[in-house]
Amino acid sequence: MPLLEVRDLTVVFERKGEKPFTAVDHVSFDVEPGQTVGLVGESGCGKSVTSLAIMGLLPRRGARVSGSVQYEGVNLLSLSDREMRDRRGRDLGMVFQDPLSSLNPVIPIGVQVTEVLERHQGMPRKKAMLEAAELLDKVGIPDPTRRLTEYPHQLSGGMRQRALIAIALACRPRLLIADEPTTALDVTIQAQILALLKELVRDLGTALVMITHDLGVVAGLCDEVNVLYGGRVVEKAHRHDLFAAPRHPYTHGLLASIPRLDAPRGEKLNPIRGSVADNIPWAEGCAFAPRCPNKLDVCVQVTPEQEDIGAGRLLRCHNPVQPPVSEEVSV
Amino acid sequence: MVTPTRKKDRIDKLAEAGSDAGVSLAASAWRTLRRSPVFLTGAVIIGLFVLVSLLSPWLAPHDPSDPMLIDQVIKARNQIPAVQDGHPLGGDLQGRDFFSRLLIGSQQTLIVGVLATLIGLAGGLTLGTLAGALGGWVDSVVMRLVDVMLSLPSLLLAFSISAMFARPNQYTVIVAVAVVQIPVFARLLRGSMLAQRSSDHVLAATALGVKPGAIVFRHMLPNSLGPVIVQSTLVLATAIIDAAALSFLGLGNPDDRIPEWGQMLGDVQNVFDTHPQLAFWPAGCIIVVALGFTLMGETLREALDPKSRR
Numbered sequence: 001m002p003l004l005e006v007r008d009l010t011v012v013f014e015r016k017g018e019k020p021f022t023a024v025d026h027v028s029f030d031v032e033p034g035q036t037v038g039l040v041g042e043s044g045c046g047k048s049v050t051s052l053a054i055m056g057l058l059p060r061r062g063a064r065v066s067g068s069v070q071y072e073g074v075n076l077l078s079l080s081d082r083e084m085r086d087r088r089g090r091d092l093g094m095v096f097q098d099p100l101s102s103l104n105p106v107i108p109i110g111v112q113v114t115e116v117l118e119r120h121q122g123m124p125r126k127k128a129m130l131e132a133a134e135l136l137d138k139v140g141i142p143d144p145t146r147r148l149t150e151y152p153h154q155l156s157g158g159m160r161q162r163a164l165i166a167i168a169l170a171c172r173p174r175l176l177i178a179d180e181p182t183t184a185l186d187v188t189i190q191a192q193i194l195a196l197l198k199e200l201v202r203d204l205g206t207a208l209v210m211i212t213h214d215l216g217v218v219a220g221l222c223d224e225v226n227v228l229y230g231g232r233v234v235e236k237a238h239r240h241d242l243f244a245a246p247r248h249p250y251t252h253g254l255l256a257s258i259p260r261l262d263a264p265r266g267e268k269l270n271p272i273r274g275s276v277a278d279n280i281p282w283a284e285g286c287a288f289a290p291r292c293p294n295k296l297d298v299c300v301q302v303t304p305e306q307e308d309i310g311a312g313r314l315l316r317c318h319n320p321v322q323p324p325v326s327e328e329v330s331v
Numbered sequence: 332m333v334t335p336t337r338k339k340d341r342i343d344k345l346a347e348a349g350s351d352a353g354v355s356l357a358a359s360a361w362r363t364l365r366r367s368p369v370f371l372t373g374a375v376i377i378g379l380f381v382l383v384s385l386l387s388p389w390l391a392p393h394d395p396s397d398p399m400l401i402d403q404v405i406k407a408r409n410q411i412p413a414v415q416d417g418h419p420l421g422g423d424l425q426g427r428d429f430f431s432r433l434l435i436g437s438q439q440t441l442i443v444g445v446l447a448t449l450i451g452l453a454g455g456l457t458l459g460t461l462a463g464a465l466g467g468w469v470d471s472v473v474m475r476l477v478d479v480m481l482s483l484p485s486l487l488l489a490f491s492i493s494a495m496f497a498r499p500n501q502y503t504v505i506v507a508v509a510v511v512q513i514p515v516f517a518r519l520l521r522g523s524m525l526a527q528r529s530s531d532h533v534l535a536a537t538a539l540g541v542k543p544g545a546i547v548f549r550h551m552l553p554n555s556l557g558p559v560i561v562q563s564t565l566v567l568a569t570a571i572i573d574a575a576a577l578s579f580l581g582l583g584n585p586d587d588r589i590p591e592w593g594q595m596l597g598d599v600q601n602v603f604d605t606h607p608q609l610a611f612w613p614a615g616c617i618i619v620v621a622l623g624f625t626l627m628g629e630t631l632r633e634a635l636d637p638k639s640r641r
Contacts, residue, residue: 055538089539096538101531106553115549116539167539 001073002030003207004054004175008067011046011053015062023049025231025282026067029224033174036201036208038222038239040215040254046231047211051177053077054209055094056084071175090120093168093206097180099160103152109136110148113167120171135166140196158189162196169200176201177209182217194220215254219243227251230287233306236314245323247309249294252321286318294319360634367634373626380620384437391431392417396588401426411606420612424598432590433612439584439591440620443505443574448567450509455516456559462517463524463555464547474521477514485511489573493582501584501591508573512566519562523555530554557635564628568621575617592617 011024024046031037039047052058053065056076069076071091076084088094096102104112113135114128123131129148136144139162152160161181168176178197182190198221201208210222218225218239225242227235227250235248246252253272274291285300286292292299296319306316364370383390393399400412400422412422420429462473480488493499493507527533528551536550575593577583583594592613599609 057534057538085540085542087540088537089541094535094538096531096535098531102535104532104536104550104554107549115536115541115545119539119541119545164535 002070003033003035003072004031004209005070006030006050006054006067007070009050009053009069010064010066011049011058012064012066013062014064020064022282023231024053027226027228027231027233028067029226029233029236031175031207031209034201034205034207035224036198036210036222038218038225039209039211039228040213040218040225041228042213042254045228047213047228048179050228051094051179051209051211054177055088055092086120089116089168089173090171091173091175093171093173093176095161095164095168095176095178095181098184099157099164100152100184102164103160105152108149108151109155109163113148113163113170116167116170132166132170135170136163139163139166139169139200140192141166157185158192161185161189161193165193165196165200169204169206172204173206175207175209177211179211180213182212182214190217197221215243215258227254230282232282232287232316233314234288234316236312238312241311241313247313247315247320247323248288248317249292249319249321250288253291253293286316294321360631363634364630367630369626370630370634373623373628373630376619376623377627380437380623381441383434384441387434387438391428391434393428393431395427395432395435395590397428398426399428411602411609420608423595423609424602429609429612432595433592433616436590436592436595436613437616437620439501439589440571440574440617443501443508443591444567444571444620444624446505447508447570447574448512448563450505451512451566451570452516452559452563454509454513456520458513458517459520459524459559460547460552462521463528464551466525466528470521473517477517480511480514481518485569486573486576489577490580490582493577499582499585501589504574504577504583507577507582508570511573512570515566516559516562520555520559523558524551527551527554558632561628561632561635564624564631568624568628571617571621571624 007028009024009027010022013021013023027046027050029037029039039050041047049058054069054076056079058065065077067077071087076087079087103109110129110132113132114123114125117123117128117131118125121128132148133144136147141147141159141162147155147159147163152163155163161184165181181197182193185193194217197208197210200206208221210217212218222239225237225239226233227242227248229250235242235246235251237247242251243255246255250272253270256270257272259269272291282303285302286304289295289299294317298318302318304316304318306314309315398404400418403412403422404410404424404426411424412418412426414421418428418430420433423429423432458473458477462470483491489507489511492510493503496503532554533546533550536546541550574583575591575596578591578593579597581597583591587594587598595613596610596617599606603610
């Protein structure tokens, strides 16, 4: 049984006097215990909203969440506020994008680490402090006892993100959701943080939902990849399959737009034209159609359905990119 | 051998800096303030003021309510006892030692200023926390109440409140001045609480399952207090001026055995053209003390501004 089973998760934002906006539209995916699953897409495709919906962090007013999120067989969406609060931080951890603003600036790091230990495991403050020092040590923060007494602004960006990871993993949750955890960091630190995450989820057996717009991150970390566009999953595949043979034109475009070191000098970047539309994209036809190089007439008339194309792959496209001719695919 | 020593010093210094534990916002603000001449000026004024008012019972040469110079007043043409031996500022209309009254008067100013600010702060914190933390209809109700209070000029509101009491005394002045400060604090705190509510670190704390009470009191409130603390030093100045104004207009403590600067000013209105010095001293004291609090408040605000933090 999967650890997390997201079925038809739909989030509609409603405001008085405005058309409801569907940010996440029938998204379904599974996370097996210990597995790393990527949610990939550009800004506004609904990846962050998906993660907030799973954690139950969307505002009650103005956001309508439907579908189901089964965690070990329990539908998280049907839990009361109190029950959900008990699970957050204990069963599900979350790491956010900006490590500076995600830490409380006026209390020392130590208090922020021990807070969650005291809250969920009822540890006395002293014991929690020892545990906190151990946690910081585990995420690679040198001199942890001193760091515990310091304030967030005294730590470097990478160290802050390490501290946040330590806090998120303090109670050994079985699922960790990381929402663009490396976006605010520079490249060398990014690599360190990704390596750390990889190591920790392996050692602790934690399942990881990695939310990112960076296919490089996906390549290094994820087992399964879900590509989102306009609030829907347009392609789902195993990491190797996805990189070897992207079938959806959007995925193909994303991969083609990555600058390559081995490209000839002076070659221009290959962007996907246009940007995500703001209206309800899937009402008629494919949301990606206006930007799609493979567009057919049918694309703007009939909304494509999700199809199983074998080998655990799902695809939502009328005119997919054909896989490379050679059957031998190397990654 | 000079170089090795220097090097050693440098290493010691580095080690010292390295062993430096966490530097809180308050500590870093203090580092900035310590070097600010404006803040130091304000601090010296306020320090002297507090010291004088605490020690005034011992510093005052005479009993402030004893009409010891009454003979000179009665004696005629010269209504007001002049400056003389033992009475460095002369006497007042009732022949009491003016200098002693000025010194003892600082006590009232300190008590009224501090108590009114504290009460206003407590009320404002309660209302602001309620509104900012709960939001929704509580927020609407509290904020409309605050709007109504803010729509009246603050001094006028203070007058009305103190006029409501049948028998004014020094506590009615405090209450009147305090109530007027509540909406300022409430609105200020509510604003920064709302900003905190949508902040990333509050979301992150929520994502850790932290309970709502702890979110409000550990995560939102401490981060919202900066502007309120600064405001309270500025409010101290306003409270002192407001209280003086109330006493000046006769809405203060009617018992003039306890001297108060505003009341002393009011008492000499009629003789102001012939004896301006009687108005000069209490007015000067009020201005200087209010200025001291304002100087401290303004520099404190700058130092606590996270954007100017180094």
